[in-house]
Amino acid sequence: MTQTNFLVLITDQHHADWLGCSGHPVVKTPNIDRLAQRGVRFSNFNVASPVCMPNRASLFTGRYPSVHGLRYNGCLLPQSANTFVDVLRQAGYATATIGKSHLQPFTARDATSFKDFEAGVIEEAWKPDAGDYGQEAPDRYDAAGRYTIRTPYYGFDHVDMVTAHGDRAGGHYQQWFKEQAPNWRELLDRANQLPHTYTCYQAYRTPIPEELYHTSYIRNQAADWLCRQADSEQPFFLFVSFPDPHHPFNPPGKYWDMYDPENFTVGTPYSAHTAPPPPLQYTREQFEQGRLPETPQIAFMAEDRHIREAMALSAGMITMIDDAIGGVLEALKQSGKYDDTVVLFTSDHGDYLGDSNLMLKGAWARPSINRVPFIWADPRAPRGLEDTALSSTLDIAPTILDRAGLRPYFGIQGRSLLPQLGGGHGREELLIEFNDSGYRMGFMNSPARVRTLLTDRWQLSVYHGQRWGELYDRHADPQQVNNVWDVPDYHPVRSELMERLMHQVIGTMDESPRANRQA
Template structure:
């Protein structure tokens, strides 16, 4: 496999979105959402149904997939920390293997102008002032009827001093929006580097709130016709930490009408993002690059999107911690298949290296594994090894010496969440993911499942003890003078 990849000289196109719930794609059998671009990619590649983020918050998890390390190792512990310029990323590695490398769009390092190993970097900091001025003169506008509902949504944060994040506006000129600017820059990059062996990461911000989208997509879904997952009585009470968080945020005060509107506008944002993905796939076709380009799509984390009455990320429910993942590699990765192996953000760097035949010089400090053998088509008739017994996600870090406030251990059939600082009777949540995929019943305290709980707790202990300390000093943005993106 590695020799075949080297012989062909594969390009790599990584496409990421922000806050995309893995359940909300056509190829994931969602009944309403329209995602022809992602559906097309999945039909020509493999869809992964048990892919998880390293940390269900933007900045920490983003640096996990470019380093193959967890946040406690690479040092960006939160959205307010800064990713050290000296960290080694996948850009350094693939450049060492003869790739020209670029990242176009959001990195969320809190130092967006820095290259981090890429030969070419284009972010919001590079957008010409003339475009910013034009956008200021022609900004997105509220639908007045929607605004009345958005203004009524309860989303308490920072002591109630900040407005709800659950809102969206109608975009008048999409060419002035960041995602389209990044799309056009990426298309130009592909045209310019079509003869090179390239590693290109295109990073879209949608469907992250606010859901500002062109009219076609803003009104694509009727709130009255939108699906809304049913809330099972008592399901949140059995996860006391989440219940307290939702109560504090005021989400229990929101009505079904509010959830339907917000969910409909979130869907519109997904479909708009999908159309930009489709444009990139069309560009590969037009340039004759499809057959020798690995395309990978995934998100940094998900969004609860009204499920259980919750919104945003931060949680270990699948809607928040599981990510959409699709890999297309013609002739190597099976077409139209669904792969249910466990895979994490930290595995993507070494796995891409394995797929592309670029494992030589792979850093020895990675927490991620090369899972390419469990992804490719098998010509020898042998069944690929089951890749991992557990994968992990963490959340809530204050320092490199702190234990995460939340730790998730996901196995094939179970998910255990450990809330580190809670009292013993609230500390553990166990979901039977085979028989209760909607995560409605905490069975951690059922006597006959003691061994399952202990197995996962042991795995968590071994995982945490195996993490390395960051190489460079961990700093908050206030300590460096950088600006939060």
């Protein structure tokens, strides 16, 4: 019997509703839509954490950030951590990752948080880990040629690395880009951007042509790798990760002006909130004072015109990715492996993308950043269905292992989604963690620590050290503009949900490793 192959396609910072199959009225994603027609689209799929690095580590380990150790951006996934890719590799799979990994830091900038902590003779609670955690760092890719990553890299034997975003993407892609473009310095010089009329923050019209942009590079590298599997009897797992539609807003070539900003509608406005929570109030004050964020990664508020511009450019990046996915799927068909391959599509987190006039992502817990697309296209599963049950990025690892007929390791915290495909019940509640690495969105005394509990009807968010919280009725208030945390009639609901949240948090304790002897 032929073993099942797996192809995972993932975007970065992709609002769950921004797909044709999710009902978006403007964005064109025909290839992803066909995947949904071939499989099951999960419309209530949520992250373990709405931050790049922690959620990617949760995807690979099936464990919460507070357990696997990569709690916020700038940390790293310990090389002692097992991933489900390790399990596949041990079972004989060929394993490859092409594109963004982000399980280790990929900038050379020092962290700015926790600088007020004065360490003693010993600085940290853990002894230093002697592993090599600079394999995504920019200096590794400065030299000509191709930097060789030590493998297996979290289970992957083949690694084609793309780091960072936009026209500043690095890694193996950067080395290839410099070889392909003798004028690469001119193409990377911001002074040479192409003419345009956009004025939104971080809109930049790159002179890099489409065929040299990282989305095209990832498409071509993935297609080549798949073609090499045509004559192999070995099953494979391929992870294809696109850095877009993450900001900056700079789709290349025809994708820049593919969409008209006037065709987009800004969602729930700031003014709709009956009692804006402190992070939203703080960001509004910054906006009214004309202050831009200290770094490009911090959430900010924008006027409607600028949001529509960012939407149009984000749509261009999404359609470019969709076109690239079409090329990858065509290569899969040409390899003869299409009918034996499960294809997954998801994203690492969402984007406010105009929600309450905000852009990017941050400590304020919202469905726009917590909910992500997820499609499971399986030759042996139902087709063209929508699954509305609560599910999580944590569930990807155990679901793939279940489909491959392999037992997960002890300590995995996700659950297989395969029983749901057969009509089984989903989760009754779901925990989402958020840990910030800096003082942002008005959190002045310490970086934000947020725990959110989702049920079919309710969203409860608790902010560590704060006297306020959030409680929303997801049925009566789907836009979540009426916070009933302090409304007396809802105190019994709040108490019940707080107790359920407490049990969820207690349940995240790391059970691994098991005791090997009696005390």
